[in-house]
Amino acid sequence: MAALTVDSARSDDARSRAIGRFHPATILTALCVTLGVLYRFLALLWSVPPTNSDEATMGLAAIHISKAENFPAFFYGQNYMGTLEAYLAAPIFALFGPSVISLRIPNLLLFGSFLVIMWRLIDQLYRSCWFTLLVVGILALGSDRILKNQMISGGGYPEINPAGAGLMLLAVGLAANRYRHRSAAFAAWGFIAGLMIWVDPLVLPYILCAGAVLAIFAKKEIIWSGGALLAGGTLIGAAPLIAHSISSRINPISVLLNLSGSSEASPWVDHLYGGVIFGIPMGMGFCAPSECTPWQLWWGLSFPLLLLVAAIATLASIRHQEGIQKVASVAHLGLLIGAALTILAYVRSSAAADTPVESARYLSCLLISLPAALWPLWQSLQRRAIVWRVASATILAATAISTLVATAGVVAIAPDMRDLAQQRDNMIAQLEQLDVTHVYSEYWTCNNITFATNENIVCAVIDEGNLSPGLNRYLPHLEAVQDSSDPAYVLPVDSPANPLVTQLMSTSQAVPTVVNVPGYHIYLSSN
Template sequence: MLTAAAGWKAWLLARGSFPFNADEAIVALMGRHILAGARPTFFYGQAYMGSLDAYLVAAGFALFGPAVWVVRLVQTLLFLGILLSTYAIGARILRSERLGLLAVGLLVFPVVNLTLYTTVSLGGYGEALLIGNLLIWMGLILVERLKEEPAKLEARDAALGAVWGLTAGLGVWANGLSLVYAAPVGLAILAYSVRARIGWTRRGLLWGALISGGVLGAAPFWGYGMTNGWQSLVGELLGSAVAVEGGSWLLRSFNHLVRLVLLGGTATLGFRPPWEVRWLLLPLMPAIFIFWVCVLGYGFKQVKGNHPQSWVWRVLAGVGLTLAAGFVFTSFGIDPSGRYFAPYSILLALAGGGLLDWLYQRRRWWALAALAVVLAYQWGGTLDCALRKPPALTTQFDLQTVIEDGYQEELITFLEEQGETRGYSTYWVAYPLAFLSEERLIFVPRLPYHHDMRYTTRDDRYAPYRERVEANEKIAYITASNPNLDVWLREGFAGLGVEWSEAEIGPYRVYYAFSRAVRPAEVGLGETRGAVETE
């Protein structure tokens, strides 16, 4: 199953089904900069997603050289770790090796949403899923030890608690999404440690190990806060960067709930790609819907039951409910792009593995047939999206920002031949261009990419690039499939009385050979205008 999962991703990558966009380019650039001696704490331009992914990419670059495929290799290896840890939860925590195998089986060809966010790097979502699985696995092993009668707490249990805390702390820094795992599992450890007959000395030893591990694991987070202040750090962790909604908190929460159920639910079950509302393999959808309704019913029964493993299902349900609460009641609910819903795929796979295990014991071939139909649907839905280019499998849920792939090398060649190595562009052009040209071409994102000319200075994420461009007197502008921006630029340049040339390369339009350097502010661009777009 691991070989099949890796082979499926390799085939999709080999045929270019995942466009290389700016978010992923920033991770790749950070990896290159780390090899050169930089030590970034967070994803460039923000303070709520740590640079763990970039350090892993840097390790890949050290072994294989800086290339886009290495970034995807790192994500693929993380996904295989997610599969292995899912099996471990089923076999060790839920006490059924077959349940673990069937859960992994449901994830071999995952839904489009999970395929996307475990292949393309956005800075830590693959890590968050793997860390989350490890927190469940280690945490519930520790709870099992505490549940023993009479409970014994040995040195190895305190060590396990320290490792659990270290992993939880690392997750807080790497990606705040890991908190949806750490909170319910940590609460379970706390509750059972209070109930256990281990004495306050041993209880204090366990708590000290958990806290010490957590503080150490989140050391980059604490260090950044003490150096740069806590307000922006904690604010961004809670969603201040995307807090652009109006209306009352109650109304916002209701809107988030609607997004969770309608947009999140359909993407999680694979009924639509996360970037658009388009139904996938519509004739099979009713059967798949019935299957997942049965899975939810099975899960609810396990949570409400009174069998030896019901407490495990309650903790797993707590993870799902924590994720829902975080989405509904914080500003992150404005973003239904799909990445926040990825943990649900793992939880559903475990519940689905449980249902199929139950059915396998009664009607073996029915269970295998159900697994085959679900896998065929998920495989077919992903293939359907992969064959549609553009956009193929994209993380950009605003399709206006999707740039037709395959023209980057031609663009790089043209700019170098013209000696145009510095200038201005949009977020989705600038950073892929920088990485693919090995940073010979530096264009800072000071132009809007939306057709309504909305822009935020948060797009300009790396100050050293900005300094290089500002110090250069020969500049060019690059746009991509945005006629409104082209009109704005031409009118602005003409109004300044400058001369320039234009070239069209696929979806790109290059403005170059200016009679003098023109900065974006001179044509009314480069400052935040309109609604700030979500990350």
């Protein structure tokens, strides 16, 4: 009887796929995927969003890997945030040389895979081509915050969304018995989970929820061969983390606990505002660059309410379901719980209260749960009561319009971002023309210089308040500049360190030579 049910399910799936390929909504969904990738490719060519020193640090790791000089497990200067992005970019660097474009190409591919995975996951859970089109269309858009998360190789963010969605898709496929090669699927699930445990703990709520789907529907296999494959895949994926922990004798669990600790310095109202009211719309792409206007904050109130309504409705109906329908409902509930756990962890952190604008990136995984939150609204469109249909249609339209407006906002300032990138490139070209090989600068300029010149110019970070050594993530660069006999200083024109450098480099006989380029001052010793 079980085999008959599985065969029937497979036959229904095959028929649905055959019909779905030619459905107008399916064609439009494919167009949305294409346009979403094209939008980000054009942004990449336009240097949008601008690169930063964190991304340059990942680029330096990729340079070292491509030259087989170093194989870092984690972001230079810390014991967390795996360097998967550097390993993905290293082969491209080896073939074409280091550049921001080469560093971001893997991220573009990861985003494309995220849209395709979400397309497949939504189709399997909700069986609605038009709903799939709506969600994929929203995900294809991209505000300033979303583009930063998806395109900048700053550590973890481009990978976690396709990985989290992929784990749930694999779990649903295994639970519904959709895979012929189940052993490979179990091993793949473990490997991806292990990779993400190494790369970024932000995706842990979704690993747990996807794992719960497996535990509920494939528990017999997990006890035997499936469990061994899961464990083996996880160990292989997390091997860099394990090796680093053994060699450095640093407990990764203690590192994780320190990262997720709560803050007592800020009142809880600041945590709730920064983590929910402001954080959710900013983190999910509903806001303008670096700010949320009051009207854009509506999503911060609506999203948690939608999660709650969807969870209550699912719990009320799930006990009466069987087979694939129950698998879909449990996975749907898992997406809701994953979002709730992500929000809870972020609200507890000091970042939600202290640095809500930049720290909203910690909520990037909530995009995986967007279809689960919107599904009750879509279902309400089928109800007879006009009030429910109007309310649901209004919220769905507002969701799409808000993300579209936020996307238009980043497109509008793209020329300004390109100008900033051009200023930085001109400054680096000037340094090369002056034959400068060693410089001091502030953090957000320094590693950009070293990465852009393939370490031909080495930069060390200084504290802008007193010119002492700052946050130097890669200490050999600091040592090289300190050993240099005649280092230059490079500072943005608005840096508070400019008068300090002038004073430091001035003597009774001579003053430093200052070369001014748009956006920067270059200080050269007169010796």
